[in-house]
Amino acid sequence: MKITDFVCYEVSIPTRRRHTWASSTADVGQGWFILKVFTDEGIVGYGEATAMGEWGGDFSRYYGETASTCAVVIRENIFPAIVGCDPFDIDLIHHKMDSAIRGHNYAKAAVDIALYDIMGKKINMPVYKLLGGKHRDRIPLAHSLGVVMDINAAVDEAKKAVDEGIKNIKMKGGLDLPRDVELMKRLREAVGPDVNVLVDANQGYPSPKEAIKWGTEMNRYNLQYLEQPVEGIMQMQQITKMLQCPVCADESCWTVADALDIVSLRAADYVSIYVSKAGGLYPARTIASICENAKIRCNVNGSGEFGIGNAANLHMACCAKNIDLASVFPVTHVEGYPEQTKVAAHWYRDDIIREPFRYEDGCLVVPNGPGLGVEIDEEKLKKYGKEI
Ligand SMILES: [Mg+2]
The missing domain is CATH 3.20.20.120 (Enolase-like C-terminal domain)
Known part of the structure; x- marks a missing residue:
């Protein structure tokens, strides 16, 4: 199986109330990053990253990310390095991602989650397996x-x-x-x-x-x-x-x-x-x-x-x-x-x-279906999100 293509989305869903914390005043769920990864076998995987510009490691050891930065680094750095790879070669893929661009862990997480979704769907097993x-x-x-x-x-x-x-x-x-x-x-x-x-x-x-x-x-x-x-x-x-x-x-x-x-x-x-x-x-x-x-x-x-x-x-x-x-x-x-x-x-x-x-x-x-065990509502993805 080979990774062939991807689509990036920025998605916002209305919340019940505001939720903020000491180091971030941005609202949750407004502009999360969603990734769709395609393979040559027709299996599609989904990933997500709650990328926030204001959230990083101690003393800016890790920087903030946004849906836009995730889309740019996946498009320009990560995807060119992993296109054609077998999703099951997950250790190799992480090495390739880290060699292509340092940091940007939220973007890499979205890719990794989508690949686990693909692997699980391929073997008809939940990701926890x-x-x-x-x-x-x-x-x-x-x-x-x-x-x-x-x-x-x-x-x-x-x-x-x-x-x-x-x-x-x-x-x-x-x-x-x-x-x-x-x-x-x-x-x-x-x-x-x-x-x-x-x-x-x-x-x-x-x-x-x-x-x-x-x-x-x-x-x-x-x-x-x-x-x-x-x-x-x-x-x-x-x-x-x-x-x-x-x-x-x-x-x-x-x-x-x-x-x-x-x-x-x-x-x-x-x-x-x-x-x-x-x-x-x-x-x-x-x-x-x-x-x-x-x-x-x-x-x-x-x-x-x-x-x-x-x-x-x-x-x-x-x-x-x-x-x-x-x-x-x-x-x-x-x-x-x-x-x-x-x-x-x-x-x-x-x-x-x-x-x-x-x-x-x-x-x-914990869901028990194949892959992540969730089915995506593509209409809702369009309603709350936009391709970026
Ligand atoms: Mg905490």
Whole structure:
């Protein structure tokens, strides 16, 4: 089988409410990158990247990407290097992509996801079978509260999400530290002791010492873990050493090389793996293995993926034993289907896949169909997207 052609799209789907965080004020789901890859056997694969200009690694170690930059580097650099390749030669393809252009992991992730979709369709197996198989059938979700939300509105929304089955609340913080402590306290009072509450500061705390101080305050209310309080692996190491609750690296762990640095410096207790930050499922699987061998627990997170990216995330989140923390994935809503949740992880009003993933007891069920296990609604792709 040979890779023959591709089409790029920029897609925007209306959201239920605004969702922003400390390091990004751009709206989610507005201008995501969708890729369609063709083969000489007629098998077509789809990829997605939630490319955002404002989102990058520590100290601009990795740059922001957009749907447009993804389209340009795929057209001018990546595709010329991999056209004619067999999608099953995924390691070789990653080497070719990395030789053709450094970085641009979101563009590479979209290609990698589309190739896994093709491989799965070719052998009539779900993608997780190509990643080592499945450790769990469903992935627990964390409901994410945006950083600009009023405290009362955030508490009210958390209660509604818990009523709909959610057992993990992720509170975005990092802009106003006393507000973070107050919201943590109010959330714990509202949801009780059995729901996990974690705080993601998105590098927003001014220094490691302040992160330790405010993290200790929040941990009085049983903080499950503090995610990316500050910027920088050395700074994260200082907090990990001092804070009683676990510390999770997100922006500090972009690539396989970052995972090795975190392990060697013991700079985090947990790692948040993204298919996109890593540059695709193949390198993301390597990060999971590195963390497993270092006894680091992981989750797979995203940035509000549509159905294609969400499917890739679900396949990734079930494939490693140490990926056992809850994920921030949207509960996909497809127009015409009954809403599975009103509030819980309900991000979008519609999607470009034909059927939503099943939501059960606070979890999304991993799809079992061939490839990514989703069917694309080409009409919806036209309605919400444009070729770029
Ligand atoms: Mg995060």
